[in-house]
Amino acid sequence: MRVVVALGGNALLRRGQALTAENQRANARAACRALAPVACEHELVISHGNGPQVGLLALRGSAYTAVETYPLDVLGAQTEGMIGYILEQELGNELPFGRRLVTVLTMIEVDGDDPAFADPTKRIGPLYTEEEANRLEKEKGWTFKPDGKSLRRVVPSPRPRRIFESDAIAALLEWGAVVICAGGGGIPARHLDEPVPAGKRLVGVEGVIDKDFASALLAIDLEAQMLVIVTNVDAAYADWGTPAQRPIRRATPAALAGGEFAEGSMGPKIRAACQFVERTGGRAAIGSIHDAARLVRGEAGTTVALEAAGLETARLN
Amino acid sequence: MRVVVALGGNALLRRGQALTAENQRANARAACRALAPVACEHELVISHGNGPQVGLLALRGSAYTAVETYPLDVLGAQTEGMIGYILEQELGNELPFGRRLVTVLTMIEVDGDDPAFADPTKRIGPLYTEEEANRLEKEKGWTFKPDGKSLRRVVPSPRPRRIFESDAIAALLEWGAVVICAGGGGIPARHLDEPVPAGKRLVGVEGVIDKDFASALLAIDLEAQMLVIVTNVDAAYADWGTPAQRPIRRATPAALAGGEFAEGSMGPKIRAACQFVERTGGRAAIGSIHDAARLVRGEAGTTVALEAAGLETARLN
Numbered sequence: 001m002r003v004v005v006a007l008g009g010n011a012l013l014r015r016g017q018a019l020t021a022e023n024q025r026a027n028a029r030a031a032c033r034a035l036a037p038v039a040c041e042h043e044l045v046i047s048h049g050n051g052p053q054v055g056l057l058a059l060r061g062s063a064y065t066a067v068e069t070y071p072l073d074v075l076g077a078q079t080e081g082m083i084g085y086i087l088e089q090e091l092g093n094e095l096p097f098g099r100r101l102v103t104v105l106t107m108i109e110v111d112g113d114d115p116a117f118a119d120p121t122k123r124i125g126p127l128y129t130e131e132e133a134n135r136l137e138k139e140k141g142w143t144f145k146p147d148g149k150s151l152r153r154v155v156p157s158p159r160p161r162r163i164f165e166s167d168a169i170a171a172l173l174e175w176g177a178v179v180i181c182a183g184g185g186g187i188p189a190r191h192l193d194e195p196v197p198a199g200k201r202l203v204g205v206e207g208v209i210d211k212d213f214a215s216a217l218l219a220i221d222l223e224a225q226m227l228v229i230v231t232n233v234d235a236a237y238a239d240w241g242t243p244a245q246r247p248i249r250r251a252t253p254a255a256l257a258g259g260e261f262a263e264g265s266m267g268p269k270i271r272a273a274c275q276f277v278e279r280t281g282g283r284a285a286i287g288s289i290h291d292a293a294r295l296v297r298g299e300a301g302t303t304v305a306l307e308a309a310g311l312e313t314a315r316l317n
Numbered sequence: 318m319r320v321v322v323a324l325g326g327n328a329l330l331r332r333g334q335a336l337t338a339e340n341q342r343a344n345a346r347a348a349c350r351a352l353a354p355v356a357c358e359h360e361l362v363i364s365h366g367n368g369p370q371v372g373l374l375a376l377r378g379s380a381y382t383a384v385e386t387y388p389l390d391v392l393g394a395q396t397e398g399m400i401g402y403i404l405e406q407e408l409g410n411e412l413p414f415g416r417r418l419v420t421v422l423t424m425i426e427v428d429g430d431d432p433a434f435a436d437p438t439k440r441i442g443p444l445y446t447e448e449e450a451n452r453l454e455k456e457k458g459w460t461f462k463p464d465g466k467s468l469r470r471v472v473p474s475p476r477p478r479r480i481f482e483s484d485a486i487a488a489l490l491e492w493g494a495v496v497i498c499a500g501g502g503g504i505p506a507r508h509l510d511e512p513v514p515a516g517k518r519l520v521g522v523e524g525v526i527d528k529d530f531a532s533a534l535l536a537i538d539l540e541a542q543m544l545v546i547v548t549n550v551d552a553a554y555a556d557w558g559t560p561a562q563r564p565i566r567r568a569t570p571a572a573l574a575g576g577e578f579a580e581g582s583m584g585p586k587i588r589a590a591c592q593f594v595e596r597t598g599g600r601a602a603i604g605s606i607h608d609a610a611r612l613v614r615g616e617a618g619t620t621v622a623l624e625a626a627g628l629e630t631a632r633l634n
Contacts, residue, residue, distance in 0.1 A: 021387045036514070056384060057377075057395075064380035066443075067373060070338045074399055078374075081398025082391055084422050085504055089521065092481075093513040102485045105401050105420035105497075126383075164409075168419045168494060175488045180422075187402055196410040197353070204406065 002043040002173065002224040003296060006215035006272075007031060009049035010232040011289040012083065019056050019126070028086045029093075031230075034292040036094035039178050042296065045169065046087060047218060049211040050079035050184030055125020055153055062140060072155060073187050073204025080105055080183035087180050100177035107164045107202075108186030108209055108217075114158035122157035122208045123147055123264055147264075156207040158188055160214045166221035173222070182218050185209030212272035219276050227276040228296060229269045230289040236266055236302040238313050246313045248302045253278050255311035256304065273304040281306055319360040319490065319541040320613060323532035323589075324348060326366035327549040328606040329400065336373050336443070345403045346410075348547075351609040353411040356495050359613065362486065363404060364535060366528040367396035367501030372442020372470055379457060389472060390504050390521025397422055397500035404497050417494035424481045424519075425503030425526055425534075431475035439474035439525045440464055440581055464581075473524040475505055477531045483538035490539070499535050502526030529589035537596050544593040545613060546586045547606040553583055553619040555630050563630040565619045570595050572628035573621065590621040598623055 061069025273284035287301020378386025590601035604618020
């Protein structure tokens with residue numbers, strides 16, 4: 001079976017944890033241990049988020065004033081290199097000797113007039129106090145929105161339209177490799193009207209694509225049988241945050257369409273899973289990285305499939 | 318013909334130029350225009366240096382004190398993403414529509430007891446005054462060595478032993494892609510004695526591999542017919558810096574073995590070119606990025622080949 005696993009930023013960095021190289025590596029190691037059995041049994045593609053990392057690189061760029069900071073597309077490319085490297089090295093250690101493993105830099109086309117550019121929603125970087133956020137808003141023109149009791153920087157998150165490297169990723173899968181790609185939702189790029197030998201000039205865009213939507217598009221492109229979205233909770237919940245909250249075990253896209261799920265968190269995961277299932281008839285799962293192998297078998301987390309009986313929930317143990 | 322082109326840091330950033338995203342992009346665009354005809358005629362692999370970039374990321378990491386800076390392997394991985402992205406996008410614009418192009422993250426094995434770890438020689442980052450260098454030496458324990466009239470940070474530069482992704486790169490070439498890889502000389506890694514499913518645990522190493530030696534190893538692995546090392550001078554020179562200096566047009570590895578070439582500059586390029594030619598019987602060229610197509614045809618720069626007549630030089634026009 002061909003499986004795309006989308007690693008949430010929260011699977012690579014626990015909320016509130018400092019974004020040191022050591023913490024990233026320790027979390028990546030745990031994630032890769034959980035993914036190794038999946039890689040041994042299936043064709044595996046791993047995508048990942050970069051929210052905390054790209055935000056940190058922006059802060060580092062701003063702190064060193066001798067050279068102006070880089071735009072978000074360039075910082076996103078840096079995070080693809082960094083996170084891809086850590087995942088490739090840690091997963092390589094967990095797989096049998098000689099297993100093929102390749103990390104592919106991924107660019108994704110977005111619309112230049114995507115409404116997201118006027119309404120930034122994607123949270124990046126650390127949590128800020130109101131005082132810090134006000135200062136950065138004035139100094140750098142960054143935008144902040146509430147995140148729990150704190151504030152977080154938000155940037156435009158345009159819809160992914162086309163993954164430039166899908167064919168290469170498919171060729172590497174057929175060659176037998178585990179492929180790490182579409183890091184940080186892919187590097188957003190758009191076409192200008194300027195003619196170049198290739199047609200119209202492709203340029204980078206200041207934004208961060210949602211990695212769940214990018215991963216759904218990737219799974220559709222690759223004709224994957226399954227999309228697994230892993231995060232730091234064990235399933236999607238019905239009536240989340242109320243006394244009646246209960247994990248959704250299995251649901252159709254139609255049954256999930258009426259549910260309410262947190263924007264910037266479970267909401268995009270549910271929509272991305274539904275997109276994939278509706279477009280391909282494949283199966284999607286949402287749950288904890290530690291359950292990776294069980295998620296693939298449909299034994300844990302939330303499964304989204306056309307053939308479910310509406311919305312099936314369970315009480316927690 | 319299969320051609321590996323190694324882009325020098327100086328081909329991507331002119332000496333003294335600020336390391337802004339705009340300058341890197343403008344230089345990358347010029348380099349890619351020069352490489353496009355080569356990509357149209359040959360199987361092309363592009364490797365590149367990262368000296369200025371990895372040094373800048375280390376400075377940025379140090380300037381933002383809330384999270385400790387990352388080790389050089391992680392920063393090197395960031396530069397593979399960043400420079401690979403800029404090259405892939407700019408080269409894609411210059412090639413006919415639909416031409417396949419892939420950037421592959423590259424790790425390279427080094428010996429844990431390489432003598433380079435005790436004697437740092439690889440120059441990274443910007444030029445420093447003596448005062449700045451003294452301060453950084455005290456604050457961060459960095460090592461500095463003279464570079465012209467200024468000082469520059471130096472880090473260990475172990476020998477590349479094995480490129481983990483060579484087979485994947487070969488598969489992508491056979492699939493028809495231009496491949497960008499081995500950025501910054503590849504991310505240095507070594508095996509610990511700790512057992513893991515893959516054998517011994519692979520971990521990153523604090524160092525920067527010389528991109529010329531990495532590119533020679535890459536060209537040998539890929540059974541390339543040609544290795545082209547491009548820089549900011551038009552050829553290697555005999556008697557460089559003396560009134561008798563003259564460009565070397567063509568030479569055997571044996572004839573070059575006696576010559577004196579600047580360490581950290583032309584020296585490693587000459588040695589890398591000779592290694593490739595001696596190991597494979599192929600042809601190597603050293604010269605300016607602007608002459609890329611002519612270098613491949615042997616019409617510009619310095620050609621290194623077994624069948625040259627010793628050391629052939631020419632007067633400059």
